[in-house]
Amino acid sequence: MPSPQHGFSVRNGDNTPQGAFAKTxxxxxxxxELPAFxxxxxSLVVLGNAMIDDRTDPSEPLRDHPDGDNRNVPAGFTYLGQxxxxxxxxxPTSLKEKQVDPQAVVNFRTPALDLDSVYGxxxxxxxxxxxxxxxxxxLIGKNEESSDANGVIVVKGDHDLxxxxxxVALLGDPRNDENLLVAQTHLAILKFHNKIVDGLRDGSIPRKAEIxxxxxxxxxxxxVWHxxxxxxxxxxDRILDSNQVNKVLSEGRKFYKFNTFPFIPVEFSVAAYRLGHSMIRSxxxxxxxFTFKDIAPDSFTPATLGLLFNFTGKSRRMPPDGPGLEALLxxxxxxxxxxxxEIDPAVPVNHSRKLDxxxxxxxxxxxxIPDVPNMQKPxxxxxRNLLRGRSMGLPSGQSVARFMKLKPLSSSEIASGSDGAVAKQFCFDKETPLWYYILKEAHVQQKGLRLGEVGSRxxxxxxxxxLEGDSDSFFVRNRNWKPTLPAKVPGTFTxxxxxxxxxxxxxxxxLEAPVPPPAG
Known part of the structure; x- marks a missing residue:
């Protein structure tokens, strides 16, 4: 029987351990099968407060320290991931101190890569x-006319949600107007669809024989397939350990099991896939x-997180000093x-931050943010991520590693660094909250460039x-399918x-033409 004094608790009622194919x-x-940690x-509040990188670039206080950059992953992938x-x-469940039964939590998105957030x-x-x-x-949104730092009017356009x-943005998922980068990502998908419609109509994209x-x-x-x-x-491919991906492809899934319909595991949604929070830049x-002065001396300011969150309709502060309810982007x-x-080699890209x-x-x-009962608002x-994992009754990182028959991180590996010293104070070097463990594993095993074994698996x-559980995905309909649209490398698509x-x-x-033109 797990011992509560060691941080484990026994699930009761709906949280009782079940078989792998239990109804969900x-x-x-x-x-x-694993106990909640x-x-x-x-202790989670103290650990979470230690998970902050306060360093900045010595030459530019608004720029993050370059040592934390992941040069293998352009920053656009942070928001594509979101x-x-x-x-x-x-x-939509609010964060609460008590444990939450994930099977009682409703997922208002279909658990599939089907773009229901776009098509509604x-x-x-x-x-x-x-x-x-x-x-x-x-429908594509219009922009409000504005000027650059030299007072030159920037041409009007249809480049907004x-x-x-x-x-308020008219979207299949209102969260895609949460910040300007995810909003522009959503907009790119809208434009992508519209260009394909044009191509099917004018014959530049051949139509299938399915009348x-x-x-x-x-x-x-x-x-959807592209x-x-x-x-x-x-x-x-950029953020996972290829060994673990290849094992899943060659040996099949061993841990994510479902009968007929896929579901979203809380170990994924509340821990492993929250990797994106460590990828965000300041x-x-x-x-x-909107850039740094050493890049463009006559620029206004770099795009800080505060500005990127302000310039959305969801924030109700677009623009922050304007009338608010009438403004457009x-x-x-x-x-x-x-x-x-990576579109134009002559233009350096922002990098995501390391997975650590x-x-x-x-x-x-x-x-x-909303209040949390019986405690100071975090x-x-x-x-908040650590408390969310606790409320969902996630197992410890070591429990998951042992269950997967992988070697858990050692106590000394967990305890390394300034964050690890704090973790050790609470014996988290022995049993570790899953979200923190996955980020620490990426730092130890992959130097922050990819997820480690447990997170990747x-x-x-x-x-x-x-994809295997979606009867309309290319994985199921045509496993040998290759992208058909023009690409820099034909037969692939980025x-x-x-x-x-x-x-x-x-x-x-x-710039409204490809730079450089894609091949194929």
């Missing part, structure tokens, strides 16, 4: 997402107007995609399992290729 809802457990809340998360899950219920049921005179194409008069399919249906399948390819072979070289805030994905137990300084004080994102099994296909690479600079 859209959320469930990947390791239902529920250390004292105060977009993917919103496509898979939506858990389709043009018949949600016509406001689509153009009034052409319901096969998405569609918005109601209140500035029963409308242009909209055929376009949606092309969009998106699925991007997620697996462009995004996950500020970005966003475009020629200013044209000088249209993204330059060359700075976020350190979050950038702005994430230690998040505004507008404003640190790291603290969880993420790989879930993503590949979701998010950079998607941006080039839309032709809107950097509208603020008048």
């Amino acid at each position: 809802g859209k959320f469930g457990r990947m390791f239902p 529920t250390p004292p809340i105060d 977009f993917v998360d919103h496509d898979l899950t939506f858990d 219920s389709g043009p018949d049921d949600q016509p406001y997402l689509f153009q009034l005179k052409d319901k096969e194409k998405f 569609p918005r109601a008069p209140s500035t 029963s399919k409308t242009v909209f249906e055929e376009a949606r399948q092309l969009v 998106y699925q390819w991007i997620v697996v072979f462009d995004f996950l 500020s970005y070289d966003y475009n020629r107007v 200013p044209t000088n805030w249209i993204i330059d995609w060359r700075r976020f994905f 137990p350190f979050l950038v300084n702005p994430l230690k004080d998040i505004p507008n 404003t640190s994102l790291a603290v 969880i993420v790989a099994e879930v993503f590949l399992g979701l 998010f950079a290729d998607l941006i080039c296909f839309t032709k809107d690479i950097s509208p603020i600079d008048g």
Whole structure:
């Protein structure tokens, strides 16, 4: 029997350990046999507050220290990862001190890479997402005219999410207007669909012989399959341990099991896939107007997290000093995609931060968050993640590693570094909260460039399992399918290729043609 004084607790009622194929809802457990790890809340607060990287670039106080950059992963993948998360899950449950039964939590997203966050219920049921005179194409929002730092007017354009008069975005998932980078990612998918519709109509994209399919249906399948390819072979390929991915591909899933319908394991959604929080930068070289002075001396300011969250309708502060309820996204805030994905070798990209137990300084004080009963409101994102894992009754990282027959991190490996010293104070070097363990594992095993064994195995099994459980995915319909749209490397497809296909690479600079032109 697990001992509560060692941080473990026994699940009762709905939280009782179950068999691998027990009936589950859209959320469930990947390791239902393992006990919950529920250390004292105060210890998690102290650990979370130690998971902050306060360092900045010696030459620029608004820029993160370059030692924390992951030069293998452009920063655009941070927000593509957030977009993917919103496509898979939506858990509206508030953070509470008591344990939560994940099977009682409703997932308002289909657990599939099907872009329901973009397409919603389709043009018949949600016509406001689509153009009034052409319901096969998405509605695109307009921008408010603005100027650059030299007072030169930036041309007007259609480069924003569609918005109601209140500035609230008209989306399948309102969270994709949470910050400007995920909003522009969502917008890129809308433009991608519309370009494919144009291509199917004018013949530049050959139509299939399936007469029963409308242009909209055929376009949606092309969009979804190319998106699925991007997620697996462009995004996950950069952040996972290839050994674990190859084992899942060659030997099949061993831990993520379901009978008929996939579900989202809380070990994935509350721990392993929260890797993206460590990838966030404090500020970005966003475009020629909002960047660092050493890049463009006449720029306004770099795009800080505060600005990126302000310039959305969801924040109700767009622009922050404007009337708010009438404003549209200013044209000088249209993204330059060359700075976020590897599109033009002449333009350096922002890098994501390393996968490690350190979050950038702005994430230690998040505004507008709900209270937590019986304790001081935790404003640190790291603290909130640790408390969320506790409330969901996640097992310890070592429990999962042992169950997977992988060698757990040693006590000395967990205790290394300033964060590890704090972890050791609470004996977390022996049994460790799962989210923290996965980030520490990435730091120890992969130097922060990829997830380690446990984290990679969880993420790989879930993503590949979701594709295998979706009867419409290319994994099921045609496992040998290859992308058919133009790409720099024919037969593959990256998010950079998607941006080039839309032709809107950097509208603020008048760059609406691929740079360089994709092959194929």
